[in-house]
Amino acid sequence: MKRPMTIAEKILAAHAGRDAVEPGDLVEVSVDFALGNDITAPIAIRIFREAGIERVFDPERIALVADHFCPNKDIKSAEQAKILRDFAREQGISHHYDGGEAGVEHVLLPEKGLVLPGDVVIGADSHTCTYGALGTFATGVGSTDLAATMITGKTWFKVPESLKLIYTGALRPWVTGKDLILHTIGDLGVDGALYQAMEFTGPVVDSLPMSDRFSMANMAIEAGGKVGLFNPDGETERYVTGRAVRTYTAYRSDADAIYARTVTYDCTAIEPVVAFPHLPENTRPVREARDVKIDQAVIGSCTNGRIEDLELAARVLAGRHVAKGVRCIVLPTTPRVYGEALDRGLIKIFLEAGAVIGPPTCGPCLGGHMGILAKGERAIATTNRNFVGRMGHPESEVYLSNPAVAAASAVLGRIAHPAEVVS
Numbered sequence: 001m002k003r004p005m006t007i008a009e010k011i012l013a014a015h016a017g018r019d020a021v022e023p024g025d026l027v028e029v030s031v032d033f034a035l036g037n038d039i040t041a042p043i044a045i046r047i048f049r050e051a052g053i054e055r056v057f058d059p060e061r062i063a064l065v066a067d068h069f070c071p072n073k074d075i076k077s078a079e080q081a082k083i084l085r086d087f088a089r090e091q092g093i094s095h096h097y098d099g100g101e102a103g104v105e106h107v108l109l110p111e112k113g114l115v116l117p118g119d120v121v122i123g124a125d126s127h128t129c130t131y132g133a134l135g136t137f138a139t140g141v142g143s144t145d146l147a148a149t150m151i152t153g154k155t156w157f158k159v160p161e162s163l164k165l166i167y168t169g170a171l172r173p174w175v176t177g178k179d180l181i182l183h184t185i186g187d188l189g190v191d192g193a194l195y196q197a198m199e200f201t202g203p204v205v206d207s208l209p210m211s212d213r214f215s216m217a218n219m220a221i222e223a224g225g226k227v228g229l230f231n232p233d234g235e236t237e238r239y240v241t242g243r244a245v246r247t248y249t250a251y252r253s254d255a256d257a258i259y260a261r262t263v264t265y266d267c268t269a270i271e272p273v274v275a276f277p278h279l280p281e282n283t284r285p286v287r288e289a290r291d292v293k294i295d296q297a298v299i300g301s302c303t304n305g306r307i308e309d310l311e312l313a314a315r316v317l318a319g320r321h322v323a324k325g326v327r328c329i330v331l332p333t334t335p336r337v338y339g340e341a342l343d344r345g346l347i348k349i350f351l352e353a354g355a356v357i358g359p360p361t362c363g364p365c366l367g368g369h370m371g372i373l374a375k376g377e378r379a380i381a382t383t384n385r386n387f388v389g390r391m392g393h394p395e396s397e398v399y400l401s402n403p404a405v406a407a408a409s410a411v412l413g414r415i416a417h418p419a420e421v422v423s
Contacts, residue, residue: 015032034121035064041084060095067102068363104305113245132227134230134239136229164259164261164262176212179272212308286416294326295378301384305333317411321354331358365381380399
């Protein structure tokens with residue numbers, strides 16, 4: 001009898017050409033899609049050239065996205081982007097996104113139907129695990145591994161153990177997928193799921209929209225996870241239908257699959273959460289953070305820059321104004337998201353509230369540009385990391401939250417629960 005398997009094990013087995021795998025197995029798998037950005041891809045391209053290889057394994061299975069320092073902030077970042085541009089032209093890589101076509105990679109690629117349920121996807125960016133929201137075995141790798149995959153179309157994995165996370169109860173007002181994952185990281189710790197497949201399940205998860213699922217999968221790496229996975233369902237199918245550029249096979253965990261551990265969370269008890277400096281595990285309810293004054297609020301990133309996130313922030317900012325002395329930066333994550341925000345009147349709301357609207361970019365999330373913090377400044381952000389110096393000066397501070405909390409904080413000039421602003 002074939003061993004019952006989790007979704008992670010099923011995907012790896014299928015891509016390794018095996019009937020079954022189990023945790024600890026070393027497997028060589030075919031890769032459905034590989035990506036790099038303007039920081040990591042130039043290194044991979046250099047390694048590719050040093051290997052004496054002339055052509056990539058498949059130019060339709062590679063994406064190069066200029067999203068971290070773009071629009072270019074200086075000469076060095078311009079040179080990085082040019083390396084991508086020249087390589088894409090030389091290799092015939094059609095999925096090269098730059099300028100007005102560029103967006104934050106982990107929002108852009110699902111939006112374009114390039115990463116799909118049941119795929120194996122690697123990316124030279126740690127938050128490649130975002131695509132697990134679709135039921136994709138997606139994980140970040142180094143630039144050397146990206147180069148090897150660009151050459152061979154394959155990579156190696158040790159099959160991870162799976163950690164089953166069950167979310168029960170009901171969501172309280174203003175609680176989102178971002179709060180669920182912050183609460184989870186606060187409970188598990190930043191290494192609590194080290195090299196494990198975090199599988200998000202339960203009745204609350206089943207009712208979450210894709211935007212919240214992307215947020216949760218995105219931050220699996222912040223608990224040390226290898227991947228963060230959702231079992232594909234009707235919500236997944238609705239998202240993928242009309243987007244998918246190729247056929248795919250979706251997988252679901254067997255009912256009797258074996259897990260290293262199972263953890264259950266009662267969502268009825270979870271409030272909006274803020275992660276204090278300098279680790280995503282340093283979480284507290286928003287009500288315990290109300291004395292923290294802020295200088296900047298950032299709404300965007302691959303974690304929370306989708307149209308649903310902007311709508312949530314706009315609900316709080318509509319008819320209100322950003323507090324004097326606070327910079328509120330809103331970054332729609334793709335041209336499509338920007339266009340939808342325009343069509344729905346969200347951009348007008350943000351402008352009238354005194355926010356700065358920027359182009360699709362990762363910019364401030366990694367302390368790149370468009371929102372750098374000075375010494376002693378504090379920011380609340382819908383991003384995914386708040387390490388020392390993450391958004392600028394090493395003596396600045398970053399607090400992580402959902403979009404509604406970030407918007408309410410921008411209005412009051414301190415970390416705030418959205419209910420303090422919206423009755």
